Amino acid sequence: MHDIAYPVAALVSSTALAYKLLDLRKDPDNPVLRSLCATLACAAFGFIAATPAIYLPVSTALGLDNLGKLVVHGSLIAFSVCVQRMLLMWNDPPEIALPRARRRVIAGAIVLLAMVVLLTLAPINDSTAEHFTETYATTPYIAEYLLLYVTAVGTGLAEIARLCWRFAKVAGRPWLVRGLHLTAVGAAITLGYCLTRGIYVIARNMDIRLDLLADSSSAFAALGGALVSLGLVLPALGPRLSATARWFGHLRAYHQLFPLWLAVYNAMPDIALDPPKHPKRARWRLTKLHYRLYRLVIEIRDARHALREHLSSEIADGARTLAAQAGATAEQQEAAAEASMLRAALTAVGQVAEIASSGDLLEQQTPIGGSDHVGELTWFVEVARAFNHPPVEREAVGPLRPLAMAAKAMEEQQ
Numbered sequence: 001m002h003d004i005a006y007p008v009a010a011l012v013s014s015t016a017l018a019y020k021l022l023d024l025r026k027d028p029d030n031p032v033l034r035s036l037c038a039t040l041a042c043a044a045f046g047f048i049a050a051t052p053a054i055y056l057p058v059s060t061a062l063g064l065d066n067l068g069k070l071v072v073h074g075s076l077i078a079f080s081v082c083v084q085r086m087l088l089m090w091n092d093p094p095e096i097a098l099p100r101a102r103r104r105v106i107a108g109a110i111v112l113l114a115m116v117v118l119l120t121l122a123p124i125n126d127s128t129a130e131h132f133t134e135t136y137a138t139t140p141y142i143a144e145y146l147l148l149y150v151t152a153v154g155t156g157l158a159e160i161a162r163l164c165w166r167f168a169k170v171a172g173r174p175w176l177v178r179g180l181h182l183t184a185v186g187a188a189i190t191l192g193y194c195l196t197r198g199i200y201v202i203a204r205n206m207d208i209r210l211d212l213l214a215d216s217s218s219a220f221a222a223l224g225g226a227l228v229s230l231g232l233v234l235p236a237l238g239p240r241l242s243a244t245a246r247w248f249g250h251l252r253a254y255h256q257l258f259p260l261w262l263a264v265y266n267a268m269p270d271i272a273l274d275p276p277k278h279p280k281r282a283r284w285r286l287t288k289l290h291y292r293l294y295r296l297v298i299e300i301r302d303a304r305h306a307l308r309e310h311l312s313s314e315i316a317d318g319a320r321t322l323a324a325q326a327g328a329t330a331e332q333q334e335a336a337a338e339a340s341m342l343r344a345a346l347t348a349v350g351q352v353a354e355i356a357s358s359g360d361l362l363e364q365q366t367p368i369g370g371s372d373h374v375g376e377l378t379w380f381v382e383v384a385r386a387f388n389h390p391p392v393e394r395e396a397v398g399p400l401r402p403l404a405m406a407a408k409a410m411e412e413q414q
Contacts, residue, residue: 009043010047013225016229035089043079044229069132077153080160090167118148137200137201146201150197157187192217196217200214253377256384257380257384261300264342265279265303294373307346312341323336339387
């Protein structure tokens, strides 16, 4: 388990550190970023040092034997102290946060000093053991060392979970709240590492072997540590994730709307504020995507307004009936009706008499879509889906014939 869990946790925490180091490079004087990078560095170093493929050769080469474990354990204690200090500095005013943070730093230093003393007194310099706890759980001074270590780290993790959950209630910003919750969950999971290790050491000294606890503890440490590292960077990373998701959403909407826009542009070129030199290729121009999507919505709406005298209610009723028979929702039925009217109206531009004879014209058009750009975009995307994939009816009659004719005409134009 160690061979898999710790390298994965090391990769996650190192990636989080690298991400924040890029921000620190842009703003090297930011104390919050410096503190966060130091915190993530402790986690990354601890998990890298705990990886057997790294820990064993380095310890042997440096002649540290199992004293190298002090580096691993010390890194996790330092990580716990750094997270607590950072959370206090984030949330409380300096006059309150500084004394509390100082007490935690002093407590961590005392624990580390005691661990150094215990490890120095323990007779463990004869070999380098891959499974330190399992090998030395009953060795003099090591049981005390291990129990002090897991107690100190566990207390810190419980405090991290408590502080994160408390601060999340007043954080306000959504991604900050999510980051605090994720950090709290990660700390709670890592607490399982401390509990399983502590119980294992106590049981071994009572001549009870609970090897399953020893095997599972590294999974708790790796998963919890990775979640804490992600939680610490999520407030900064989250808005960028949201922006990326919005961009892909805009890209999808743009590609769905474009065939409808191209159809109305081919029939009514004057609707375009900035006519493209190559209309069909414009679909693959992805620069200024938000603006281009905004223009598509406006220009489609303007075209619809210009076509209002050509919109037939009979065609809309026929499309609505087909959509209902296909099991479409009420909104999809309305979108299908709108798309059918637009197809027929675009075909009938300049042929008012012909379109009038196919059914009753809509005398007055009520506002369509939402009351803002987002609502209009949502509506026209639904209309574009129906426009791009019109219903196929082998025996189309009455008001459906203009729809079929329009579909065929548009395919020939494209």
